Amino acid sequence: MSSLIVKRSSSRFSHVDFSKFHIFLSLNQNHKVLVSGLPPVLIKTIKNPSWSYLSVSRYHNFAHLSGKDKVLASGFRVLKSLFSTQSAAELSTSDGITVDGIVASNWTILDESESDWKSHAAAIAQSIQVIKRRLQWKKLMVRLDLLSVQLNKPDLWDDPVHAGKISREHGSLMAKMKKVRALEQELLEHIDMIKLAREEDDNELESEMLKALLQMRRNSNEKEQEALLSGEQDSCPCYIEVQAGAGGTESMDWAKMVMQMYKSWAQRHGYGVTVVDEMPGEIAGIKRATIKVDGEYAFGYAKAEAGVHRLVRISPFDSGKRRHTSFAAVAVIPILGDGFTHVPINESDLRIERFRAGGAGGQHVNTTESAVRIVHIPTGITATCQNERSQHMNKDSAMAVLQSRLDQREMARQAQVNAHHTQSLTDIGWGNQIRSYVLHPYRMVKDLRTNYEVTNPDSVLEGEIDGFILSYLSALLDKDEDCRNLSA
């Protein structure tokens, strides 16, 4: 199937007039930049299967270097400004249209159902801009240049740990950059093809390209969302901790409701949920609890929930039926994988205690309670686990929590050094009040950071919190970008 299309499209290019070929020749220099700057690998990153024929045709072009076949490949010019690096070069169509240009020209964006290529292109270009903003594009490019310079230093591998870190970061930023480049290129290629089809009155090709643009437009929302989670730790699993505020049983009940909200949310997303530690309240609810949430981007999403959550309702624990306000604090800690540097822990710095142990122990006692508390003496940081069925496993679990807490503490410390990170990181610890849940006298859940609100608290408490999370993450990144622009 694809080979047929290749034949068809290459025969199509044989009709290309010479004026275009001249353009190609005159821009040959830039063309080289393009080819080297955007290796064929990039084309492979176009995931949509319906587009495979394009990639194949590109390979075809490179393989049979017949001059006319090369027109399409060379149709893209690279507008290189004097000081920018190769990676920052801007892509354009054969007649000089760029993604920013599309946005700037304010083409009307119509409904998806309208078959208007300009409308689709404008919508996609806007998405690309959103994605770039969320990736903090300019900062990413600067960082990438910096890392490239460091990678080229001959003495880099004298410090393998540092070198590994540099090359890992470079690889991950490079991948992000290439994904966006691929999107841009795909869009511009389609536009070129549509123009070509129109020139040649090829309705079939035009409608195919239109369909392809529509598909891109539909996928772009998802890509925008992906870009929200571009932080280094976002893909990690995480711990979510909930702690009841002051106020006795009512706030312990609230803490339990909040924890339940996250359990349901995690289960909805297909994440694995394990209770690591749970301290029940005397009458109801929990004093505190820690769950482990396993799955892709668990931290990236859940980090938006860190802070104090406030509840207003008529307390079922108050015989006087009065209105109560309670608080529960939520912390979210990433569980860094093997690829990350961990804070080293000296065994001699640890005090491991049997939790709630009393009496003679040993053979005297038969208990299924084998909770363990580990205290990291230098920092005073503790971790407890009581929900595993053996002491050994409780200890392992508590150690993992302790490691993550120490890692997070170290990240926060480093973030203070790199001031530009401070904003997003301080938000992750126990923080300010972020959301208000009112069950009486009216019903509403409102995020105090974004003003995002929902009038059905039940659905929220049943775990429908994605709206809050996404609106916060977008707001956070937009804010970051604004700050950066101001300081730039």
Added chain:
Amino acid sequence: MKLGLSRACFYSSCSASIFSSSIPSLTTIKPKIPLFLRPPTYSVASSDLQKWHGWAKSLASSVGSSFVESDDGPDSTLLCRELNWLLEDSLENRSSSSCFSFAACNYDSLDGIENVMLRISLDDLYQLWKQRIEERRPFQYIVGCEHWRDLVLSVQEGVLIPRPETELIVDLVSDAVSNNEELGQGLWADVGTGSGAIAIGISKISRSYGRVIATDLSPVAVSVAMFNVQRYGLQHVTEVRQGYWFEPLKDVEGQLVGIVSNPPYIPSDNISGLQAEVGRHEPRLALDGGASGIDYLLHLCSGAAAMLKPGGFFAFETNGEKQCKFLVDYMQNDIAGSFCNLNIVSDFAGIQRFVTGFRQ
């Protein structure tokens, strides 16, 4: 066995009578299969299971702290956690047990499922939970297993349920082995192995090099230990022998690189006041250490002197500080010259629990 009894000068007449009254022959004892390993053949309406869960929960709640006050037994919170684990072990699909355990309000998530598959009948579940609360039958006997270190060991009446404290013996051995390669390649013994816990724990450490022989006087313990060894596929490195302490090890006298043991160490006088789960249900044979509780520990010390190679390592669990100090004093003075580098190690509750040392 009679041989063992007659030679055991410390052997209390009391435990001997318990023992002799119930000697099944080794070949007839088939270990019970733990609940979580049984086939899920019982189809039960989820509403009926919910009913049982509600009943069991309220029974657990009714306990409050009364067991704690009477003999330091479990409180409601702990019993509720055990209830969740019982459910986890009974249900075919473990993850659906979380629907129950997370919160009562989460029952909804099971509504879509008409029937659930259980490894045990609902009647038996009622029966078992009643036994747990009313008879104080240990939870581990109810589900037929104990989670110990990263192992899940089969246990049943007649076999001591391995304690969390005892997990540390494996760490002590692990430390000793990592400091001395020779220890990892030789022959070890776990005497009075019970469920086989320590033997299996240290077999997993020295898997490719060393071997472990586990002994126990109790035929039930021997068959349970064998079952557990097989379940972890360690029969090539771990051998279980029946007999009194070192009796079955005569062929390897002086050849052991390590001896570990958690012998009975509770003073006889304390037995009647034990927590109900222990005193009423666990084998006295595995608990009663004679008048001062130290009879078997002393026997082990003199036995270890004969059985260990020079440089061989031992780790024994004790009743606490008093026994630890007594043993160290005994080894330094009464049988001076046999052992060196004696050390007392505390458990995670801060109680001096273990004595370790090396054969000189």
